[in-house]
Amino acid sequence: EAQVTQNPRYLITVTGKKLTVTCSQNMNHEYMSWYRQDPGLGLRQIYYSMNVEVTDKGDVPEGYKVSRKEKRNFPLILESPSPNQTSLYFCASSAGRTDTQYFGPGTRLTVL
C-alpha cells in the first residue's frame, strides 16, 4: 500500500530536549516536505527536499533541521525544542513539486 508514515504520532517533551520525528514514504517520490499546522495559520512549510542530499528552507525553518540521505526518508530534527514549536506536524511527499502531495498522518508535538 502506497503511504507516508510518521513517528511518533504524539509526543510530549520538555524545552531543550533534542527530538527527531521520522518520515518515510514507499512511493519512490523525489519531493518531500515538512509542514506545521497551527489554528488560523493553515499549513506552513518548514523545509522541503527536491531529491537526495538536496534540501531547502520553507517559510518557517528557524529551530528545525532536516536531512535527506535516502530517497524514502526525511526526518525532522528539533535540536533544542521550545514551547512555540508546539504544533501539529505533517510530512508530505510527491513525485515532483507540482504533483499531488500525499500527507502522513501527522505528529502532535507538545513542548513544555
Add this chain to the structure above:
Amino acid sequence: GENVEQHPSTLSVQEGDSAVIKCTYSDSASNYFPWYKQELGKRPQLIIDIRSNVGEKKDQRIAVTLNKTAKHFSLHITETQPEDSAVYFCAASMEGYNNNDMRFGAGTRLTVKP
C-alpha cells in the same frame, strides 16, 4: 515570495446549496493550484487541482476556476452534503527550482447543515 490569501475563513451552508471558496495569489509565475480537504483529525487530501494552461476543471460536484489575469482561483462545491464538512485549503506553486515553494492559504472551515 508567493503569498496566498483565502476567503472566507468559515462558511456555513444548508445541505443541497452551493459553496464557493476563493483564493488569491501574488506571484504571477505560479502555475499549479491544488485544493486539499482536511476532515477533523485527519490528514489533508487532494480533491482537485488546476494548472495555469486551463481556466476551469470539474470533477463531479467539485469544480475549480482560475483567472490568471486577476491572480485568483476558486473552489465550487455544488449540491453540498454533510460529508463535505471539513477544512479546505488552497495552495499555489510553480514548476522549476526556485525559492518559492508550495504556499497554502489559511483554510476555510465549511459546515454543511442537514
